[in-house]
Amino acid sequence: xxxxxxxxxxxxxxxxxxxxxxxxxxxxxxxxxxxxxxxxxxxxxxxxxxxxxxxxxxxxxxxxxxxxxxxxxxxxxxxxxxxxxxxxxxxxxxxxxxxxxxxxxxxxxxxxxxxxxxxxxxxxxxxxxxxxxxxxxxxxxxxxxxxxxxxxxxxxxxxxxxxxxxxxxxxxxxxxxxxxxxxxxxxxxxxxxxxxxxxxxxxxxxxxxxxxxxxxxxxxxxxxxxxxxxxxxxxxxxxxxxxxxxxxxxxxxxxxxxxxxxxxxxxxxxxxxxxxxxxxxxxx
Amino acid sequence: xxxxxxxxxxxxxxxxxxxxxxxxxxxxxxxxxxxxxxxxxxxxxxxxxxxxxxxxxxxxxxxxxxxxxxxxxxxxxxxxxxxxxxxxxxxxxxxxxxxxxxxxxxxxxxxxxxxxxxxxxxxxxxxxxxxxxxxxxxxxxxxxxxxxxxxxxxxxxxxxxxxxxxxxxxxxxxxxxxxxxxxxxxxxxxxxxxxxxxxxxxxxxxxxxxxxxxxxxxxxxxxxxxxxxxxxxxxxxxxxxxxxxxxxxxxxxxxxxxxxxxxxxxxxxxxxxxxxxxx
Numbered sequence: 401x402x403x404x405x406x407x408x409x410x411x412x413x414x415x416x417x418x419x420x421x422x423x424x425x426x427x428x429x430x431x432x433x434x435x436x437x438x439x440x441x442x443x444x445x446x447x448x449x450x451x452x453x454x455x456x457x458x459x460x461x462x463x464x465x466x467x468x469x470x471x472x473x474x475x476x477x478x479x480x481x482x483x484x485x486x487x488x489x490x491x492x493x494x495x496x497x498x499x500x501x502x503x504x505x506x507x508x509x510x511x512x513x514x515x516x517x518x519x520x521x522x523x524x525x526x527x528x529x530x531x532x533x534x535x536x537x538x539x540x541x542x543x544x545x546x547x548x549x550x551x552x553x554x555x556x557x558x559x560x561x562x563x564x565x566x567x568x569x570x571x572x573x574x575x576x577x578x579x580x581x582x583x584x585x586x587x588x589x590x591x592x593x594x595x596x597x598x599x600x601x602x603x604x605x606x607x608x609x610x611x612x613x614x615x616x617x618x619x620x621x622x623x624x625x626x627x628x629x630x631x632x633x634x635x636x637x638x639x640x641x642x643x644x645x646x647x648x649x650x651x652x653x654x655x656x657x658x659x660x661x662x663x664x665x666x667x668x669x670x671x672x673x674x675x676x677x678x679x680x681x682x683x684x
Numbered sequence: 685x686x687x688x689x690x691x692x693x694x695x696x697x698x699x700x701x702x703x704x705x706x707x708x709x710x711x712x713x714x715x716x717x718x719x720x721x722x723x724x725x726x727x728x729x730x731x732x733x734x735x736x737x738x739x740x741x742x743x744x745x746x747x748x749x750x751x752x753x754x755x756x757x758x759x760x761x762x763x764x765x766x767x768x769x770x771x772x773x774x775x776x777x778x779x780x781x782x783x784x785x786x787x788x789x790x791x792x793x794x795x796x797x798x799x800x801x802x803x804x805x806x807x808x809x810x811x812x813x814x815x816x817x818x819x820x821x822x823x824x825x826x827x828x829x830x831x832x833x834x835x836x837x838x839x840x841x842x843x844x845x846x847x848x849x850x851x852x853x854x855x856x857x858x859x860x861x862x863x864x865x866x867x868x869x870x871x872x873x874x875x876x877x878x879x880x881x882x883x884x885x886x887x888x889x890x891x892x893x894x895x896x897x898x899x900x901x902x903x904x905x906x907x908x909x910x911x912x913x914x915x916x917x918x919x920x921x922x923x924x925x926x927x928x929x930x931x932x933x934x935x936x937x938x939x940x941x942x943x944x945x946x947x948x949x950x951x952x953x954x955x956x957x958x959x960x961x962x963x
Contacts, residue, residue, distance in 0.1 A: 402860050402863075402864070403858060403860040403861075404858035405860070406858060406861065406863060407858060407899075409859070410859050413780070413865055415776065416773075417773050417779045419778045420769045420770070420772050420773035420777075421769070421770065421773045421785065423765070423766055423769055424766040424767070424769050424785075424789070424830065425785070425788070427766055427827070427830070428788050428789065428791075428792070428827070428830070429788070432791070432800075432803075432826065432827050434790075434807065435803040435804050435806070436799075437805045438803065438806050438810065438811050439799075439802055439805045439806045442806045442810060446820065454926065456810075471843055471880075480749075493702050493705070494702075496695055496698035496702070497699045497701060497702045497703070499695065500696070500699045501899060504687065504692065504695060513699075516703065516706075517706070518704055518927075520707075520710060521709075521756040521884070522884065522932040522933065523710060523713065523925060523928070523929045524904075524905065524908060524925045524928055524929075525888055525890065525905070526711055526887055526890055526905055526908045526909055526912055527912065527921065527922060528709055528710075528713070528909060529912075530713075530912045530913070530918070530921065530922070531709045531710075531712045531713045531716070531922075532709060533717065533913075534712070534724050534726070535709065535712055535726075539696070539725055539726055540726050541726045541727075541728040544726050544727065545879075552909075555706070567705065567706075567709065570702075570705075570706065571706075581748070582881075587899065593686070599686075599687070599688070599691065601853045605733060607819070613818055620794055621794075622792055624796050625796070625797070627796040627798075628739040628795070628796025628797035628798045628799065629796075629797065629798075629891060630891070630893060631890065631909075632890065635913065641797045642798070643796070643797075646798045646802060647798065647894070647895075650801075650802050650805060650895060654802075654805075654809075654810070657802055658733040658802060658806060660799060661799050661802055661803075664795070664796045664798065664799055665795065668794060668795050668796065668799075668836035671927060672787075672794060676787075681786065681787070
């Protein structure tokens with residue numbers, strides 16, 4: 401069976417490509433893009449005034465609500481702002497350790513550090529949220545540790561969301577930067593040095609430009625994961641984010657929830673197009 | 685590149701701070717798993733292993749764990765088939781729209797979880813009219829797991845020169861024999877790595893799962909989600925988490941060994957980070 405198939409496709413490259421792609425593309429285009437299209441259509445549906453049931457007709461009601469009610473603009477703005485702050489925080493935290501792993505330590509220490517950085521990804525996301533919730537609480541570990549210095553932690557709120565999200569997605573930033581740095585041959589750095597560049601100059605003119613696409617690749621994940629999460633905000637703050645609104649509404653008011661999701665979709669599409677220009681996709 | 689002692693020390697301090705940031709919360713999880721008190725105050729009051737024995741006896745947790753293993757296994761299998769097929773097309777052939785395929789595979793994981801969740805929910809409930817079950821969770825998970833297999837497999841194929849396959853053909857092997865005896869064995873460790881990533885991502889997924897699972901059905905994250913933020917007996921949840929971390933280290937270790945045998949660069953990265961390809 402396999403042999404006959406293989407013989408058949410021998411010397412027929414176009415047919416081979418078509419056969420290889422039929423199943424994966426069918427799944428992704430019909431299944432996934434199709435679902436996105438359904439969601440887009442559903443965002444124009446509305447709830448019947450009396451029944452509260454979904455009415456499948458065209459209406460701009462949801463979009464009107466989203467534009468006219470200032471609360472939705474505030475929520476969207478807050479979500480995008482926190483996503484940007486988390487991305488910047490993670491880039492700042494990730495770079496030194498990634499650089500240390502890729503360019504300073506010996507291979508043995510390097511592999512230990514790689515595992516150390518990745519281990520948190522194998523521990524349950526929810527339990528980590530739970531641990532942070534306990535740490536940030538009034539009588540939690542953070543206040544307990546800061547108390548002798550006369551300080552107190554941020555408590556629950558938007559700052560806590562920023563802190564916990566930065567924690568959650570940090571490995572997604574470290575690994576692409578590390579891989580990007582590792583790909584820079586040491587000989588290029590030596591060449592820069594031999595040509596008289598001071599270390600900082602080499603860093604700024606050689607290392608940073610070469611690793612920038614990898615940073616952008618990491619930022620796709622930190623940004624997208626922050627925008628798509630509703631569990632962290634619900635547990636370390638009482639503030640609303642896009643995810644909370646969507647999750648709270650998908651059972652009772654699917655059309656409104658679908659309409660609100662167009663915000664993160666638009667943001668991510670623009671983000672991905674920009675990221676592609678920076679060559680980030682070779683680093684994902 | 686040479687570094688001054690000052691640069692090295694500054695880097696060391698930064699690394700120490702980052703590692704502390706990463707590990708303090710994990711350490712807290714461990715403390716709460718052995719903390720005898722019912723009320724999760726701070727500091728913990730002592731050490732007990734009771735939560736672990738309770739965790740092992742909990743029927744709900746066991747059933748949820750089995751569900752998670754089943755869902756992750758089937759989703760991974762689908763992702764392995766679809767991801768490998770797509771990688772063979774993209775890495776071994778030139779055709780119009782090749783870059784678009786790589787992009788398309790990436791979208792389900794690059795878009796925020798709520799988007800994927802609500803899109804699939806709307807399709808399942810409004811268009812297809814099917815009941816949400818563990819199977820709808822499998823379909824959802826497989827969709828965003830494809831990219832993990834695809835990235836690993838495509839990176840391997842690009843690095844693997846076609847000369848081996850050419851040699852096999854020159855020596856008279858049929859295309860099928862070459863595929864079975866040369867291409868697949870060379871891809872094996874990349875497929876294991878990608879498959880493990882897919883499995884791990886599915887196993888821990890909650891954001892999309894909440895949108896696609898039937899009422900009353902539970903994967904392990906759904907079980908944790910329901911128990912974790914309830915006031916009674918939360919110590920048990922932390923014990924379950926610790927058990928899950930320890931269990932997950934076994935396949936990671938095996939995969940690490942597997943990839944190390946065949947490639948020397950950043951083997952750990954290929955195995956253990958969701959959404960990240962072998963460099």
